Amino acid sequence: MFNLLNRKSIKSIERSIDKYNEVLVDDINLKMRIRCRNKIYTTDVEFFDNREVVFRCPIDRHDIIRFNNKSIVKVDFVSYSGLYITELLITEKIMKDDVLYYRGEINSPIEKRQRRKDYRxxxxxxxxxxxxxxxxxxxxxxxxxxxxxxxxxxxxxxxxxxxxxxxxxxxxxxxxxxxxxxxxxxxxxxxxxxxxxxxxxxxxxxxxxxxxxxxxxxxxxxxxx
CATH class of the missing domain: 2.40.10.220 (predicted glycosyltransferase like domains)
Structure with a gap:
């Protein structure tokens, strides 16, 4: 995952994960906004733990949005406590019960950008x-x-x-x-x-x-x- 990153970048990523991992893992209603091809797609996060993220493939009307393996996408995690910005490195495509999922890994430090006005x-x-x-x-x-x-x-x-x-x-x-x-x-x-x-x-x-x-x-x- 981090073979293209220097040690300083890796440490920054690890520190941000340590800081925000618990609040993101505990949010069963965690959503993810993906910025891709000049559009924003919202989808469900099925699994989040440390660097690993599994999310449901987003759909644009009736078309599924596909990502190439090893591609990097900009994402926002939308949690009850705020908005968290990072990048994901797509590592695997998963098909389960006829539903397409992607597995990714955190590829840049997580940054908290705002607090929700309506706290859940x-x-x-x-x-x-x-x-x-x-x-x-x-x-x-x-x-x-x-x-x-x-x-x-x-x-x-x-x-x-x-x-x-x-x-x-x-x-x-x-x-x-x-x-x-x-x-x-x-x-x-x-x-x-x-x-x-x-x-x-x-x-x-x-x-x-x-x-x-x-x-x-x-x-x-x-x-x-």
């Missing part, structure tokens, strides 16, 4: 939900992260009938009923569940402030520990 707190909270508008059945799930504007929900249900949900959740001892819209859905191949990015709809300013305060206090307590 990684936390597991049990919840129940119904499908709008009919609400025939109630299903169970849990959060993987939450912000004052939305959440990442994990559930065993394959939701395809609607994008509108009504969610019942206990946050810091207070019960909330929140309507939400599914923005994105993907499979969690590790345990057979489904992951849903949900945007909160018409959340009152008071409830939004309460959730934001809970997130801030929890984050501060984690930092102190």
């Amino acid at each position: 707190l990684p936390i597991t909270l049990d919840l129940s939900y119904t499908l709008l508008p009919r609400e025939y059945s109630q299903y169970s799930g849990s959060t993987l992260d939450i912000s004052s504007n939305g959440m990442l929900m994990e559930t065993y249900e394959n939701i395809y009938q609607t994008k509108k949900l009504k969610i019942n959740i206990d946050i810091d001892g207070k019960k909330y009923t929140i309507k939400g819209t599914v923005l994105r859905k993907r499979n969690n191949f590790s345990n057979g569940t489904y992951l849903y990015n949900i945007k909160f709809d018409d959340l009152s300013s008071r409830n939004k402030s309460e959730i934001a305060r809970f997130i801030f206090d929890t984050k501060r307590a984690l930092v102190k520990n």
Whole structure:
């Protein structure tokens, strides 16, 4: 990987990986933006550990975007804690369950460029939900992260009938009923569940402030520990 890099560059890469590896590895909702051929493609990161990254092949409309082996691409890791800039050296093409993935290695120091305005707190909270508008059945799930504007929900249900949900959740001892819209859905191949990015709809300013305060206090307590 580093045969074209001098020792100083290698040390810089290793220091940046040591600094940011934990926060990127822990973000189950980590995304990657790839800047290639004067376009930007967004895709899912399936695996991240130290120098190694495995990501799903991005798609432009109906066409998959292919990368040559040993090519170098500029990427942004989009995490709950910020935006991280680096380059990847493409090392391998992987086909699994008829889905194309690429394996790459960090090829330049990771730089943090910005902090997200809407911080997502990684936390597991049990919840129940119904499908709008009919609400025939109630299903169970849990959060993987939450912000004052939305959440990442994990559930065993394959939701395809609607994008509108009504969610019942206990946050810091207070019960909330929140309507939400599914923005994105993907499979969690590790345990057979489904992951849903949900945007909160018409959340009152008071409830939004309460959730934001809970997130801030929890984050501060984690930092102190």
